[in-house]
Amino acid sequence: MSDLNIVCLDMEGVLTPEIWIAFSEASGIPELRRTTRDEPDYDKLMRWRLGILREHGLGLKDIQATIRTVDPLPGAREFLDALRRETQVIVLSDTFTQFAMPLMEKLGWPTLFCNTLEPGPDGMIDGYRIRVAQSKLSTVKALQSVGFETLACGDSYNDLGMIRASKAGFLFRSTEQIKKDNPDLPAFEAFDDLKDAILAAL
Numbered sequence: 611m612s613d614l615n616i617v618c619l620d621m622e623g624v625l626t627p628e629i630w631i632a633f634s635e636a637s638g639i640p641e642l643r644r645t646t647r648d649e650p651d652y653d654k655l656m657r658w659r660l661g662i663l664r665e666h667g668l669g670l671k672d673i674q675a676t677i678r679t680v681d682p683l684p685g686a687r688e689f690l691d692a693l694r695r696e697t698q699v700i701v702l703s704d705t706f707t708q709f710a711m712p713l714m715e716k717l718g719w720p721t722l723f724c725n726t727l728e729p730g731p732d733g734m735i736d737g738y739r740i741r742v743a744q745s746k747l748s749t750v751k752a753l754q755s756v757g758f759e760t761l762a763c764g765d766s767y768n769d770l771g772m773i774r775a776s777k778a779g780f781l782f783r784s785t786e787q788i789k790k791d792n793p794d795l796p797a798f799e800a801f802d803d804l805k806d807a808i809l810a811a812l
Contacts (some may be wrong), residue, residue: 615812616753617693618746618772620764621703621722624645624782625686626713629677629705630659636676639666647785650767652704653740660735669733670708678712686700687717689801694720697812702746704768706738723749747771761811763804778811780804 619660622628622645633670634642639679641662649655663669701717703710703724716724723741742748750760762769763775765784773779773795781789781797782804788799797802 614757614759615644615697615701616758616760616775617697617699617808618702618750618753618760618762619690619699620712620746620766620769620782621701621705621713621724622626623694623765623784624683625701626682627680627682629673629709633673636679637666637668637672646704646766646768647788650770651723654788656738664734669773670735671733673709677709680713680748682713682716685801689805690720692805693808696771696809700749702762702772708804710738722739744771747775750775755791761808763808779805794798 619625628645630645631643634640639662642659644655644658646652646655655807658783690699699720701720701722703722705724708722708727708729710722710724714720723743723745725745726736726739727735728739746764748768750762753760760772760776761778762772763780763782764770765775765782765788767788770792773781779795779796781792783799784797798806
């Protein structure tokens with residue numbers, strides 16, 4: 611195991627499907643398909659989502675019921691297990707603990723740093739608490755400040771900070787626009803290719 615390296619992986623789009631897209635399909639609300647691939651301002655995106663949920667009378671339990679039916683992306687568990695045999699891995703996500711736990715169980719309980727929701731007494735989601743501003747980039751910098759070297763991988767705009775701050779960074783199944791805007795970043799579509807690139811960069 612490589613003790614001084616930590617691989618930082620985005621969750622949605624890299625290891626799991628996008629939760630909001632899955633819920634959009636289950637609820638029949640197409641507006642909820644919008645993700646950080648489309649809207650770089652996460653706070654703006656979340657406030658917009660919570661407004662739509664309240665408008666439709668949908669609460670936390672409704673989303674959790676959908677999440678329980680969602681599986682990790684095919685090959686994600688094997689990819690994660692292979693990486694964890696060689697180095698330390700942290701999943702860095704802008705999702706919420708209340709959403710992520712069923713998926714973390716299916717992935718073998720990797721370490722997850724994410725945010726938390728603030729449900730109201732009526733079961734609606736009143737708000738959310740972000741762990742720290744620019745959480746992915748802040749976490750990578752914090753890990754580096756205590757002697758670790760980071761490698762990072764993601765698919766969205768909000769992953770670019772941690773990817774560029776790391777000694778090696780990768781895009782995985784990203785959008786054509788993000789790949790076009792960041793031609794210097796290695797971009798992969800298959801878990802085996804991504805795994806080989808990460809292990810080579812260790």
